[in-house]
Amino acid sequence: MDTMTVFDLSVTDALLSTTRAVRKRLDLDRPVPAEVINECLDLSQQAPTGSNRQGWAWLVVTDKDKRAALGEMYHRGAMAYLNQAEKDAAQMDDGGQTSRVIDSALYLADKLQDVPVHVIPCINVGLMPDNPPRAAWAGVMGSIMPAVWSFQLALRARGLGSVLTTLHLSQEKEAAALLGIPDDFMQVALLPVAYTMGTDFKPAKRPPIGDITHWEQW
Numbered sequence: 001m002d003t004m005t006v007f008d009l010s011v012t013d014a015l016l017s018t019t020r021a022v023r024k025r026l027d028l029d030r031p032v033p034a035e036v037i038n039e040c041l042d043l044s045q046q047a048p049t050g051s052n053r054q055g056w057a058w059l060v061v062t063d064k065d066k067r068a069a070l071g072e073m074y075h076r077g078a079m080a081y082l083n084q085a086e087k088d089a090a091q092m093d094d095g096g097q098t099s100r101v102i103d104s105a106l107y108l109a110d111k112l113q114d115v116p117v118h119v120i121p122c123i124n125v126g127l128m129p130d131n132p133p134r135a136a137w138a139g140v141m142g143s144i145m146p147a148v149w150s151f152q153l154a155l156r157a158r159g160l161g162s163v164l165t166t167l168h169l170s171q172e173k174e175a176a177a178l179l180g181i182p183d184d185f186m187q188v189a190l191l192p193v194a195y196t197m198g199t200d201f202k203p204a205k206r207p208p209i210g211d212i213t214h215w216e217q218w
């Protein structure tokens with residue numbers, strides 16, 4: 001007879017709905033043990049990947065000088081984008097939610113070097129053709145992003161927070177040179193990781209599901 005694992009839906013749903021993009025509430029002073037990072041990465045390896053290839057690699061950076069260099073690259077990539085985003089947010093009628101996100105992102109741009117752990121997920125693109133079609137990129141991202149989200153969920157369950165950032169990627173080659181990343185691996189994000197100051201995160205305001213869901217036809 002088949003057995004079925006039954007999950008506590010209240011716990012599972014709380015984890016899924018309160019794993020937030022954490023910036024201002026990252027604890028910059030509390031060390032993060034390497035074994036905790038490894039435990040969360042180990043769990044992330046159960047995520048599905050295209051053709052079951054697991055063509056990913058993870059770079060964990062704790063060295064102070066390297067974090068400072070990555071922070072400077074991130075700041076360079078962030079400021080022009082965030083300054084424009086801040087102006088755009090001022091025109092939006094969303095109760096100030098977008099403005100708060102931009103303010104939080106500007107804070108992170110100034111503090112990234114102080115976050116104790118930087119995690120850079122990478123994916124092997126060595127077999128990708130030149131100028132690949134959109135479908136190919138969908139497959140590449142689909143082979144790494146589920147693992148990234150699993151990693152973030154595992155962090156949340158252990159009292160840590162993170163946020164998926166991509167603003168350092170405008171300096172991707174410089175970051176690759178700093179960290180020795182091979183040419184056939186593409187960086188897809190930078191996740192600052194730390195324990196959180198408090199764990200009382202709440203679901204965010206989102207559009208009603210009926211506004212964004214189409215059944216049978218758009």
